[in-house]
Amino acid sequence: MSDVLERFLRYVRIDTTSREERSDRVPSTEEQVELARLLGEELRALGARDVLVDDHAYVTAHLPASPGAEARPGLGLIAHLDTTEDAPGHGVDPRVITYEGGDLETGAARITPQQLPALNDLVGHELVVSAGDTLLGADDKAGIAEIMALVARLAAHPELPHPPIAVCFAPDEEIGHGAGLLDLEQFGCAYAYTVDGGPIGELEWECFNAAAVTMRFQGHTTHPGDAKNVMVNAVHLFEEYQAMLPAAERPEHTEGYEGFIHTASVSGTCEHVTARYIVRDHDAKKFARKLEVMRAATSMICLKHGAHAAEIEVEEQYRNMADAVRPFPELVDHARAAYRDCGYEPRVLPVRGGTDGAQLSLRGLPCPNLSTGGFCCHSVNEFVPVSSLEGMVDVLQALVARFA
């Protein structure tokens, strides 16, 4: 069994589900500490320097450059410890199967080649799957196992060229924590990659600009029998507002570089309605325009129904990392070349979401995202081909060689 596969099968058995409801502390769940401590011990045993497992379950470590590459800028490799709460993450029981074609069935979980055409290219491959009643955790323990296997390989083969490398395994990515407590000075890197993407070959360096918008509509309640000229129903204020938002910019009508305004939840009564939205766009100008439309619609409601009829609150969440990555074209060029070095065709995709890399880029650490090899993350259908786990270690080796 290859080193990366052995590591992956061990790491996924540790339940590291993060919990949104406990996001006031880091890590949100104690179980993440267990994996952090294990990785810290393994990094020390591999001879990594300055291995630190802090109170927030951040694991960081450094590897000195290979001879001759000492003057190169530091390169970071980052993955996240936690798994999503979207699917059960307790009692993961990974198994390696040979996919024979047709429906991929594990326990109660089933996915068809119609649903996932990529299955057609995987006939005869060994896949790691869960027992079908939990997620697998390839997101992002595949990333962790691949980085750890690279560290082990570099430790065993000092002749392999690489710049100074720093690794970080951070908690709570799935609940939007965004590696916010990573000490960038101590990390000591000019740039980094997150290893947190999908099928092997993916490279992501553009993501959404993102904001959360909360709308509050204030009505006025009376007995419906005595309502004439007195009652203002907040539900209808919401309806009126909603009708002013561009219907074509809903998520169900958008793809690729098209942004959206998504109505995430609505709750309320005649007296008061609260509506929550998320707003997303890769293009900063179009993003600003979407927020402007929402503000203008708010003003219109207030103009018609009174100054307190509607109130808007905008919270910026993250920004497109492209602006931070663009000054370092080698980040994209070397990643493409490393995939090709290993026989994989790079596929550059605009992320329709955010990553830890987006928030780190915003803080001044340009940070594109590499694939892990995983499929169907956040579900009981999640799986990863063994060849992709092993292939990604080769890709990372080729990548660090190019930075040396």
Ligand SMILES: [Zn+2]
């Ligand atoms: Zn992830």
